[in-house]
Amino acid sequence: MTLFQIAAVTVLAALLLRDVWRWGRSPLTHGLRLLRLAAWAAAAVTIAEPGLLQVVANLLGIGRAADVVLYLTALGGLWVAFYLYTRCLRLEREITALTRHLAIRDATPPAGVPEPSSGRK
């Protein structure tokens, strides 16, 4: 193993162990936690045994191992963008719900009309 391989595999193993150690405390869903563990493991194996990726590339008919990494990175990037967009959209909806609650709670009636029953306590 080269120095880079030793360092990279050590760091990835530490990340994997940390995720396992904090399994119960992670805010992520089960699926995402598993996906992250798989990503660390796959990266460590690929760096430790680069020939394996070439085997995968041949199996998939891609040809070059570097292209496999490129395609996976592109797909991963798209997935991350979509995931973040949906999270952002959900957050926006929650902000709107909160804004709506405040607006209705603090409704101002026309002169001479009593405060609504949903008024501020």
Added chain:
Amino acid sequence: MTPPGVWVVIAAYNESARLGGTLAELAPHARNVVVVDDGSRDDTAAVARAAGVWVLRHPINRGQGAALQTGIRFALQQGAEFVVTFDADGQHDPADLPALLAPVVAGTADAALGSRFLGRTVGMPTSRRLVLKAAVLFTRVVSQVRVTDAHNGFRALSRAAADAIGIRQDRMAHASEILDEVRRLNLRYVEVPVTIRYTAATLAKGQSSWNSIRIVWQLLVGRVMK
């Protein structure tokens, strides 16, 4: 004057210059009016309060769809039997209210949708006409609702329809979303001819034709992410 159970919901954002005139014009026609100030930076809320209507205020700007949903929910909480959505900028003619409400009050429709193309337009630019016609085509294909005017904010809903329709599109795509909901909920709808009046001021503040691309994007993404 509209029946007591009718509530008119107006979403307003930085409309202090036009809202007073709109509310004054509306006053002889509607008893219950709620203005939702969508986080305006001007005196929109003060103008509405001075006009003697209900005023709700979004602390931050959330978009016209969000403001309408806030107003509709409030109106329903207040016991509204019918809900009318109305623009703040004076583009709508309150004289059209009785005709718009008639089918919903009579119980022959759950939703009455205003149509400027069945009715009349004043000062509408050709570019806007083309964009709106394209929106109609889009709605017929995507939402599969046969309407002549897809983005008209002048509409009347029965209580049941207003309660069932959930506007999740905070911004301008809400108009298409409402049509989607009409179809999804199998609501009975009818189009009613209305007048839309364009002025230099409303055109300057209103939607750019290019925004239609953003609306399509918001609508399609919204469909994917329920």
